[in-house]
Amino acid sequence: MICTCTMNPSLDYYMEFDKELNGNDAVNRSSLEYYEAGGKGINVSIVLNNLGIPTRAFGFVGGFTKDFYISLLAKYENIRPNFTYINGHTRINVKCSAEGQWTDLNASGPIITAEDMDNLKHKVSTLYSQDYFVLAGHTQEYLCSSAEEMLKNAIKDEVKVVLDTNAPLVRKILPCHPFMIKTTMEELPALIDREVKNEADAIAGAKELHEAGARYVIVSDHSRLAYLICKEGTYRVQLTRDEKYVSFVGTGDSLIAGFLMNYMRTKNPLDSFRFGVSCGSATAYSKGLATRANIDNFYETTKVEKIA
Amino acid sequence: MICTCTMNPSLDYYMEFDKELNGNDAVNRSSLEYYEAGGKGINVSIVLNNLGIPTRAFGFVGGFTKDFYISLLAKYENIRPNFTYINGHTRINVKCSAEGQWTDLNASGPIITAEDMDNLKHKVSTLYSQDYFVLAGHTQEYLCSSAEEMLKNAIKDEVKVVLDTNAPLVRKILPCHPFMIKTTMEELPALIDREVKNEADAIAGAKELHEAGARYVIVSDHSRLAYLICKEGTYRVQLTRDEKYVSFVGTGDSLIAGFLMNYMRTKNPLDSFRFGVSCGSATAYSKGLATRANIDNFYETTKVEKIA
Numbered sequence: 001m002i003c004t005c006t007m008n009p010s011l012d013y014y015m016e017f018d019k020e021l022n023g024n025d026a027v028n029r030s031s032l033e034y035y036e037a038g039g040k041g042i043n044v045s046i047v048l049n050n051l052g053i054p055t056r057a058f059g060f061v062g063g064f065t066k067d068f069y070i071s072l073l074a075k076y077e078n079i080r081p082n083f084t085y086i087n088g089h090t091r092i093n094v095k096c097s098a099e100g101q102w103t104d105l106n107a108s109g110p111i112i113t114a115e116d117m118d119n120l121k122h123k124v125s126t127l128y129s130q131d132y133f134v135l136a137g138h139t140q141e142y143l144c145s146s147a148e149e150m151l152k153n154a155i156k157d158e159v160k161v162v163l164d165t166n167a168p169l170v171r172k173i174l175p176c177h178p179f180m181i182k183t184t185m186e187e188l189p190a191l192i193d194r195e196v197k198n199e200a201d202a203i204a205g206a207k208e209l210h211e212a213g214a215r216y217v218i219v220s221d222h223s224r225l226a227y228l229i230c231k232e233g234t235y236r237v238q239l240t241r242d243e244k245y246v247s248f249v250g251t252g253d254s255l256i257a258g259f260l261m262n263y264m265r266t267k268n269p270l271d272s273f274r275f276g277v278s279c280g281s282a283t284a285y286s287k288g289l290a291t292r293a294n295i296d297n298f299y300e301t302t303k304v305e306k307i308a
Numbered sequence: 309m310i311c312t313c314t315m316n317p318s319l320d321y322y323m324e325f326d327k328e329l330n331g332n333d334a335v336n337r338s339s340l341e342y343y344e345a346g347g348k349g350i351n352v353s354i355v356l357n358n359l360g361i362p363t364r365a366f367g368f369v370g371g372f373t374k375d376f377y378i379s380l381l382a383k384y385e386n387i388r389p390n391f392t393y394i395n396g397h398t399r400i401n402v403k404c405s406a407e408g409q410w411t412d413l414n415a416s417g418p419i420i421t422a423e424d425m426d427n428l429k430h431k432v433s434t435l436y437s438q439d440y441f442v443l444a445g446h447t448q449e450y451l452c453s454s455a456e457e458m459l460k461n462a463i464k465d466e467v468k469v470v471l472d473t474n475a476p477l478v479r480k481i482l483p484c485h486p487f488m489i490k491t492t493m494e495e496l497p498a499l500i501d502r503e504v505k506n507e508a509d510a511i512a513g514a515k516e517l518h519e520a521g522a523r524y525v526i527v528s529d530h531s532r533l534a535y536l537i538c539k540e541g542t543y544r545v546q547l548t549r550d551e552k553y554v555s556f557v558g559t560g561d562s563l564i565a566g567f568l569m570n571y572m573r574t575k576n577p578l579d580s581f582r583f584g585v586s587c588g589s590a591t592a593y594s595k596g597l598a599t600r601a602n603i604d605n606f607y608e609t610t611k612v613e614k615i616a
Contacts, residue, residue: 013400015413023329023404027412033399064376071372091341092321094402096331096413104335105323105404 002048002132002260003082005124006041006059007139007147007165008109010093011069017098030096037072038093040137040164043253043289044260047279049076050291051261056082058123060112063089084119086110102247109140117146124150129158132179132260136164136253144169152176162256167191174212181214182256185221203227203234203308216269218259220252220280228273234308235270237277240301245284254290255280274304310356310440310568311390313432314349314367315447315455315473316417318401319377325406338404345380346401348445348472351561351597352568355587357384358599359569364390366431368420371397392427394418417448425454432458437466440487440568444472444561452477460484470564475499482520489522490564493529511535511542511616524577528563528588530556536581542616543578545585548609553592562598563588582612 015030022028037046045055061069061083069090073079088110096103127133133154139147144166151173155161160179163170167190170181181191183206188196192205206217206229220226223245228235258279262272278298282290285298323338330336345354353363369377369391377398381387396418404411435441441462447455452474459481463469468487471478475498478489489499491514496504500513514525514537528534531553536543566587570580586606590598593606 013402015402015415021329021331021411021413023331023409023411025410027414029414030416033415035397064372064379068372089343092400094321094323094413101331102333103329103331105329105402106335106337107323107341108338 001056001127001130002053002134002264003056003058003124003127004041004045004134004136005120006039006057006137007112007135007143008091008137009037009039009042009059009061009069010091010107010109011065011072012036012038012095013092014095014097017096020098020101021096021103035068035072037069040253041134042073043250044134044136044257045079046076046289047250047254047257047283048261049078050289051257051279051295052078052292053261053264054078054080056080058082058084058120060084060086060110060116060120061090062086062110065090065092082123084116084123086112086116088112112140112143114146117143121146121150121153124154125157127154127157127159132160132162132264134162134164134256134260136162136182136256139165139169141166148172151178162260164252164256171212174209174214177213177215179214180216180218180256180259181209182218182220182252183209184252185219188219199225203229207234216259218255218273218276220255220277223248223284226255226273226277226280228269228304230269232269233306235273235304236307237274237302237304239277239281246287248284250283250289251280254283258290258295270304274302275299277304278302309364309435309438310361310442310572311364311366311432311435312349312353312442312444313428314347314365314445315420315443315451316399316445317345317347317350317367317369317377318399318415318417319373319380320344320346320403321400322403322405325404328406328409329404329411343376343380345377348561349442350381351558352442352444352565353387354384354597355558355562355565355591356569357386358597359565359587359603360386360600361569361572362386362388364388366390366392366428368392368394368418368424368428369398370394370418373398373400390431392424392431394420394424396420420448420451422454425451429454429458429461432462433465435462435465435467440468440470440572442470442472442564442568444470444490444564447473447477449474456480459486470568472560472564479520482517482522485521485523487522488524488526488564488567489517490526490528490560491517492560493527496527507533511537515542524567526563526567526581526584528560528585530559530588530592534563534581534585534588536577536612538577540577541614543581543612544615545582545610545612547585547589554595556592558591558597559588562591566598566603578612582610583607585612586610
């Protein structure tokens, strides 16, 4: 089973305005509002749902937003919510759009107690060698040492750990050999502690992460290129980029979902990378996350080249 | 009993930012979030609560925000929630503040069905001659004809109706002799169908509303002046205005609350106006709505003059 974990999920509150937001002591009136369950781990679960793959969703939810958050997941029949219930309110992030412009208002989120974290650790301790555990999204600073322990225990139990979270936490897990590290050009410098100016820097940095212990390292800049570094070699995909893209939100999460879906079946990292990148592209070029239909189109045109 | 009614209440979501909002394709992160029960009718109930006066709160609430909205009112021991439960979600209005600047993002709100409106009408039909019914805040356009019928029935039952809502609805009720109309300099033109450029225009307009049937007409511009027009004459209060004011949000609702509280006890419109204006000032110069302690300070310095 693939399990995803979102430490600080958000109820995403979409507000659409007819004219540009006025932020200067003004009242703005939206013409349309709707809600979606948000969070990077949940995004991975949603794309896997769309691919027909069941996942268990871990993380912390609570307060008046809890039941509604979970009810929004009910439409995804392959997602099995397995959240830890907390006292605080799952945060609401506000996503405003008007005339092609967007503004995100992200909240800090509730406090997670030591008991809440113990509850999550207990859930994760039930996973075993057939499982994948994807920790995606920011991990609250004060939870990092507990999360580190949780991840190390999972790896000891032969769970395949996939990380797309804070750099310091990822660095601590590297020596234990996580299954995959997903990062971006922007996040890579924090992982390798030096600047990344060009492709050579990115590849050298990703190789370092691979040598430090990660079995697969994927680096993307969402809009132009993606790299896979593993013992089989270094691979690159050039992404089609035209003006029809909708949003890069969720592309990295889609890449993880696609890679894992394909890998479970084929154990072929190259084809999994190709399929993962197709999922990322499908998300970038559609409203919402990738669906099976648009992924297949991108898979045809996605070409992986070996560069080292 | 004083009853208040809010047709489109809002769960107010306050987000505080450390720096100015960037509305241009940007992510803004808040440092603090909290919620309050919002709506003009609810504001009237809250100020009356603070004055020790019980109210029943009518209006439409529903969806995942309903129970939380009602739970926020639990701290006001004198408010008795008597809402009509609807299928849609009570809207969330986002109130952003950063470095002294504020931005409001107001949502349109849920659909109210004919059955929901019938439910409210039934509740209001139980009121009688000892009751006050305060309809404050915007009434959805498609509910106006039902609201008109509801208000006319209430007045037939000798309920004292107080209106601070859409001009066309207020105009239709005027011939039935509502107890009070509360308006502002900005809203007055819509009520009298002509421009209001100065004090003489405002007084002439308010007199017209009085002659058209409203027993008491109060016009304020929140920051400088307030007028009371009734059969006893025309009265004016000059408001102290210095830079210490916090916000004019809720000042009109506070004025209504204070007037009614005093009027129930004294039946003296002049002193009630003075007390009402004191409540409005107390709200303008404090964080949140007026409390008993700061109202008394303003009462001492508020002077009502007869001008006609």
